[in-house]
Every structure is written in structure tokens, then in C-alpha cells.
Amino acid sequence: MSRLLRGARLGSTKKDIVDFVSSLEADQRLLESVVKINKAHVVMMVDCKIVDQNKAAKLLNALNRIDVNADITKADSEDVHMYVEEIVTESVGSEIGGDLHIGKSRNDQVATAIRMKLREDLVELIFKLAELQSSILTVAEKHVGTVVPGYTHTQPAQPITFAHYLLSFFDAFNRDIERLTESYERVNQSPMGAGALAATSFPIDRERMAELLGFKGVMENSLDAVGSRDFMLEVQSCLTLAALNVTRLTEDLILWSSLAFGVIDLPDEFSSTSSMMPQKKNPEVLEVIRARMSHVAGGFLTTAMAMKSLPSGYNLDLQEITPILWETIECMSSSLSMLIALVPLLKISSVSSNLLDFTTSTELANVLTRKYKVPFRSAHRIVGALVEELVRQKQSLSDTTSELLESVSTRVSGIPLKVSAEDIRSCADPVQVVEAHKVKGGPSPEEVKRSLEARAQVLGIWKETLSKETDRLRKASDELQFLAEQYSTLSHGYSQGLRGWKST
Ligand code: ARG
Numbered sequence: 001m002s003r004l005l006r007g008a009r010l011g012s013t014k015k016d017i018v019d020f021v022s023s024l025e026a027d028q029r030l031l032e033s034v035v036k037i038n039k040a041h042v043v044m045m046v047d048c049k050i051v052d053q054n055k056a057a058k059l060l061n062a063l064n065r066i067d068v069n070a071d072i073t074k075a076d077s078e079d080v081h082m083y084v085e086e087i088v089t090e091s092v093g094s095e096i097g098g099d100l101h102i103g104k105s106r107n108d109q110v111a112t113a114i115r116m117k118l119r120e121d122l123v124e125l126i127f128k129l130a131e132l133q134s135s136i137l138t139v140a141e142k143h144v145g146t147v148v149p150g151y152t153h154t155q156p157a158q159p160i161t162f163a164h165y166l167l168s169f170f171d172a173f174n175r176d177i178e179r180l181t182e183s184y185e186r187v188n189q190s191p192m193g194a195g196a197l198a199a200t201s202f203p204i205d206r207e208r209m210a211e212l213l214g215f216k217g218v219m220e221n222s223l224d225a226v227g228s229r230d231f232m233l234e235v236q237s238c239l240t241l242a243a244l245n246v247t248r249l250t251e252d253l254i255l256w257s258s259l260a261f262g263v264i265d266l267p268d269e270f271s272s273t274s275s276m277m278p279q280k281k282n283p284e285v286l287e288v289i290r291a292r293m294s295h296v297a298g299g300f301l302t303t304a305m306a307m308k309s310l311p312s313g314y315n316l317d318l319q320e321i322t323p324i325l326w327e328t329i330e331c332m333s334s335s336l337s338m339l340i341a342l343v344p345l346l347k348i349s350s351v352s353s354n355l356l357d358f359t360t361s362t363e364l365a366n367v368l369t370r371k372y373k374v375p376f377r378s379a380h381r382i383v384g385a386l387v388e389e390l391v392r393q394k395q396s397l398s399d400t401t402s403e404l405l406e407s408v409s410t411r412v413s414g415i416p417l418k419v420s421a422e423d424i425r426s427c428a429d430p431v432q433v434v435e436a437h438k439v440k441g442g443p444s445p446e447e448v449k450r451s452l453e454a455r456a457q458v459l460g461i462w463k464e465t466l467s468k469e470t471d472r473l474r475k476a477s478d479e480l481q482f483l484a485e486q487y488s489t490l491s492h493g494y495s496q497g498l499r500g501w502k503s504t
Contacts, residue, residue: 043484057487107226119473
């Protein structure tokens with residue numbers, strides 16, 4: 001029970017009631033950020049001559065001694081914000097500790113702490129998406145010439161290559177990275193100084209706070225800063241889109257590894273067997289990932305519903321959506337780690353020619369149009385009738401003879417087509433058909449190689465951007481800690497402190 005907040009306006013309460021509204025457990029991940037915010041706040045208050053250096057030194061000494069890895073979940077505090085203030089007050093007494101909360105509120109503090117933690121999580125998640133892209137590229141490079149059926153309506157449609165298939169996911173995950181990177185800019189804004197809702201009459205410096213905490217800017221309107229969580233919902237919507245991409249990949253791999261499809265061989269370590277049926281190789285890791293992605297989508301909906309029709313300003317409903325964000329991130333992060341390890345171990349089974357049968361029919365129609373000047377709609381009819389005939393005779397497209405094609409074309413369109421055996425053969429060969437599909441973004445090995453090189457460059461840029469941002473955040477954190485230590489040894493009255501100092 002937060003001792004500091006009882007016995008004035010309100011009398012005591014009961015433990016089960018406190019536990020019911022407490023956020024302490026979920027707050028564990030905010031401890032480090034909350035301590036940093038308090039340090040920055042004290043440094044800023046010295047710079048702005050709100051507290052004197054003696055007091056600030058004592059506050060900072062106490063803050064510097066807080067173990068940010070301590071387990072706070074069993075503490076006797078309402079939330080992490082009260083936990084930190086209570087520890088400081090215990091250590092320096094209420095005369096000094098009582099000034100830690102000048103000009104701030106738990107409302108601006110929690111919004112700031114969530115943004116700081118989310119910033120780190122986002123950098124990590126985006127990095128994992130880029131790692132998954134790396135895995136995809138590594139496997140794709142080996143399969144530029146590996147022909148597999150491409151499907152529509154879960155029916156074999158046209159031949160493509162495994163590399164071309166994999167690159168479709170590289171591009172989808174690239175859009176996820178783009179969206180998350182754009183959202184990151186909106187996450188990276190500091191609400192500090194917004195107070196409970198109306199900022200404060202103390203002469204604080206909100207820009208300085210933002211700078212000390214490594215934010216790009218300030219969330220200006222104080223009511224908006226404390227009462228908005230659209231930054232969370234925005235990230236959750238980006239992650240929901242990423243989750244849907246992940247489920248498409250897992251679903252494909254589950255289907256393709258089934259005996260019925262027989263396209264993919266899953267690595268043993270990512271499969272399980274049955275306790276009864278000894279022949280089974282079940283794609284359980286992929287199934288768990290597929291299911292976990294529904295937590296991500298569900299989290300988006302729960303958050304949206306909690307926010308719908310909330311009145312302006314801070315409401316404790318907002319506390320209830322924070323853990324959903326962390327669960328979403330955890331689901332995404334652990335599932336991505338699995339995929340990063342699984343994808344490089346994927347093997348293509350020797351795709352039986354049955355699977356590719358008739359997938360080149362479109363190319364036969366194309367050739368009838370291109371070379372034999374048959375209108376495409378008629379060519380489509382002729383080849384459709386040819387396939388129907390071949391299926392009835394339990395034959396495949398490669399069994400087509402010039403005579404058969406001539407009789408079918410005469411029957412269905414009155415055109416006695418004389419197509420060379422060579423043309424028929426090349427249209428029935430999936431390798432040659434794939435090679436002919438060389439327009440931009442097509443599956444031909446030539447085009448896929450170009451595409452692979454371009455994507456390797458994109459990936460390099462992402463990784464560089466991410467490591468720059470990691471460095472920037474680390475530098476901001478080091479500078480803040482340096483100041484917190486410097487200010488904890490100063491012992492004069494008011495001064496400009498070490499304002500403007502940079503550690504490098
Ligand atoms: N524990 C709260 C949260 O996680 C912090 C702010 C609480 N504010 C309040 N007035 N009770 O959102």
C-alpha cells in the first residue's frame with residue numbers, strides 16, 4: 001500500500017482492493033525508465049533553479065543507489081512510480097524526498113516510461129524482422145533455380161521458384177519494418193512536464209527533459225500528452241499486420257510440408273511426433289506461432305475497445321492496456337526468434353512432376369497467342385479443352401502431340417492449329433517457362449538475382465539505421481547517468497549546473 005498517498009484525503013484501504021488496482025507486476029519492466037525519468041527530472045530542476053544543488057545531490061544519490069533490476073513485484077507499493085518515490089523518501093527523509101515529485105505526476109511519468117521502454121522494444125523487434133529478412137535472403141540465394149508450384153485458391157497455378165516465393169515475404173516484412181519505423185518517430189516524443197493534465201506552474205524545461213531522456217521532441221499539449229495512447233495502438237496495428245504476414249508464412253509452410261503437398265521438408269528440431277502414431281512429423285512450432293499471432297491481433301482489439309469513448313485526460317483504464325502491449329511484443333519477439341532459426345533449415349523436397357502438371361498451361365495459351373496469332377480468349381479455350389481431354393486420359397501436358405492440339409483446336413474454335421512439337425515441349429517444361437517470366441518482379445532466375453541484390457542493399461541500410469539508433473539511445477542514457485553522478489556530488493545553492501555538457 002502506498003504509504004505516501006494514504007491518511008490525508010483518504011483513509012486506509014484493504015490489501016485486496018489495493019492489489020486489484022495495482023499495476024506493480026506489469027510495472028517491473030518500467031523500473032529502469034522510471035528511475036531515469038526521476039534522475040532527469042532532478043537534473044532539470046537544478047538547471048531551472050527549482051531545487052537547490054544540495055537537495056538535488058541527495059535525491060540523486062538515493063536514485064543512483066536504486067537497483068533497477070530489483071524485483072519490485074512483492075513491494076508494498078501501488079505502482080512503480082510510488083515505489084521509486086518511497087525508496088528515495090525512506091533513504092533521504094520526507095523533507096528532501098518530498099520534493100522529488102515537484103511539477104510532475106504519475107500521469108506524465110507513466111506515459112513517458114512506456115514510450116522509453118517501447119522505444120527499446122521496437123528497435124529490438126525491427127532488428128529481428130531484419131534478421132528474418134536475412135534468413136530469407138540466405139535461403140533464397142540457394143534456390144534461384146528451384147522450381148516449385150505457385151498456388152492460387154490452394155490449387156497449383158503457375159511455376160515459380162522457391163527464391164521468388166521467399167522474396168515475396170522479404171517484401172512484405174519490409175513494409176512491416178517501414179511502418180514500425182514510421183511509428184517509432186511518434187513513440188519517440190516526451191510527455192514529461194504535462195503533469196497530471198495541465199502541466200505545472202513551476203518553471204520546468206520540457207525540452208531539456210526530452211533531451212535528457214533521448215527523445216526527439218516534446219508532446220506539446222499537456223492534456224493530449226497524458227491522455228493519449230494512440231502511439232501504442234499504432235504500434236499494435238503495425239504488429240497486427242506483421243502478425244498476419246507471419247501467419248501466411250507459417251500456414252504455407254504447414255501446408256507445404258504436409259504429405260499431400262510435399263513441397264517442403266521441415267527441420268526435425270522444429271517438428272514433433274505423435275505419442276501414438278509413430279510415422280508422424282508434426283509442424284508444432286509453426287502451429288504455435290500461427291496461434292500466438294492471434295494474441296497480437298486480439299491485443300489490438302482489446303486496446304482499441306478500452307480506448308473507445310474514454311473521456312479526455314488520464315483514466316486508470318489506460319493502466320489496463322499497458323500489459324497487453326508487452327504481451328504483444330513478447331509474442332512477436334519469441335515467434336520471430338523461432339522463424340529466424342527455422343527458415344535457414346528449410347529444405348525443398350524433390351517436387352514430384354505431378355505437382356507441376358498443367359501449371360504451365362497458361363504459357364501454352366500465351367505461345368498460341370504470341371506465335372500463332374490466336375486471340376488470347378480463344379487460346380485459353382483451346383488449352384482448357386486440351387487439359388480436360390488430357391486429364392480424362394490420365395495424361396499430362398507433356399503428353400500433348402501436335403495432332404491432339406490440332407484436333408482440339410478445330411473442335412472448340414474451328415481453327416486447325418499446327419503447333420510444332422518443339423513449342424509444345426518448351427511450354428510443358430516448368431524450367432523454361434519460369435525462365436521466360438523475366439519482367440520486373442517475375443520469377444525468372446535472372447530477375448530474381450537482380451531482386452536479391454537490391455534487397456541485400458535495403459537490408460544493409462536497415463541494419464545501419466538500427467545500430468545508429470541503438471547508439472543514440474545508449475549515448476543519451478550514458479550522458480544522463482554522467483550528469484546524475486556529477487550533480488550528486490555538487491553542493492552549492494542554485495546554479496546552471498552542468499547544463500550543456502556532453503559526455504563525448
Ligand atoms: N499505475 C498507473 C499506470 O500504469 C500510473 C498512473 C496512475 N495515475 C493515477 N492517478 N492513479 O498507468
